[in-house]
Amino acid sequence: MKMKNTLFTLSALWVVGAQSAVATTIFESKDILTPQQALGRYQWLQTCYPSLLIELADQILDPTIPRSGEQKQEELKQVLLYKNNQLKSDAKYITFGDENGQNPQRWYAGKSPTDSCVSIPSDYAVSALMIASELPQYCAVASREKGYEFIKSVTVSDLANESGATFYSNYVGKAAKVYKDRSYQLALTPGFVNNEKYPETWHVFVDWNRDGDFSDTDETHFAGVSDSTVNYQLTPPAGTQPGLTKMRITMDYLGGSNDACKEIDSGEVEDYMFYIK
Structure with a gap:
């Protein structure tokens, strides 16, 4: 699956620790994950779509350093999800959408490595890197x-x-x-x-x-x-x-x-x- 260039232009929040700054965003509220679910999303992609992670790693990591496909996945995992070997509260994860960055089919990637490997819709691609959230339940009002x-x-x-x-x-x-x-x-x-x-x-x-x-x-x-x-x-x-x-x-x-x-x-x-x- 080919990634869209919009991955790099959606906002100005930056992944730290990579050779290249990659834009991240929070635009699809129904795909907001906790840090643990963000880790599960990455593990699901490792199981179901490892080539997609390697392609993303090629765009983020320093290209002058030779790495195997497995090394690219592991280093990308550290960049997006961990700091000082601890899962970050603002871990980053991949979300998907159509050419407009929307989700008309209401399709979501897995949240756990045990989730089934279902096909990504043919007109979908990586839309953005999202920021994990553990927001509490605030009072409802209208x-x-x-x-x-x-x-x-x-x-x-x-x-x-x-x-x-x-x-x-x-x-x-x-x-x-x-x-x-x-x-x-x-x-x-x-x-x-x-x-x-x-x-x-x-x-x-x-x-x-x-x-x-x-x-x-x-x-x-x-x-x-x-x-x-x-x-x-x-x-x-x-x-x-x-x-x-x-x-x-x-x-x-x-x-x-x-x-x-x-x-x-x-x-x-x-x-x-x-x-x-």
């Missing part, structure tokens, strides 16, 4: 009413997302790269169903310390009230932990709440991921 306004777009760091009207949207497959020592401009734009504008209240919640909730100091941000784009400076506080975490955005015509788990009245709730470095 809006009661979406018939008047909705979150039209969210932009922060290298993330830009546009969407339509829903009660709740789960965009954990879209991650923004964030450094702990930098501030970021967050642009929030409302959309209106009938072209009648209303002042919308925005709240932003980020689990900076990655403990599974939004209730700690500095994790609730009041971003403002406006019928047009709101720009808010988001600064990681002391105690921010590296790795994957969740950002929740709420927009509510009736004022919203500083409680990330409280249902809003009229607007929308959207969840995203931050990859904190």
Whole structure:
């Protein structure tokens, strides 16, 4: 199977320890694996598609160093999955999709070396290297009413997302790269169903310390009230932990709440991921 060049251009998160920097991404939320499952995915590929791993290794590892096929697979495994001989919490793994990086057939590779060797769809190829996640279960929340306004777009760091009207949207497959020592401009734009504008209240919640909730100091941000784009400076506080975490955005015509788990009245709730470095 021939790998697509898009593997190297989907985002700016980089595999460390390889001769060449290879882009990784988180774009298909239904294929987010834990580190142990990421290891299982690699072992499944070793069993079912070893030539694919060798081809990937040829594009990542230093080509001037001669290696056997088995050595290439083992070194690639170390680069993607391990640090100091320990399985990394942000282990990398391969995901698949069509020419647009999408998964219309809802096909997924194995998560264990004991999974059956099923055929990859003929129009699929390697779409990206994904980042493993062990996100906890956050509280569920949504809006009661979406018939008047909705979150039209969210932009922060290298993330830009546009969407339509829903009660709740789960965009954990879209991650923004964030450094702990930098501030970021967050642009929030409302959309209106009938072209009648209303002042919308925005709240932003980020689990900076990655403990599974939004209730700690500095994790609730009041971003403002406006019928047009709101720009808010988001600064990681002391105690921010590296790795994957969740950002929740709420927009509510009736004022919203500083409680990330409280249902809003009229607007929308959207969840995203931050990859904190």
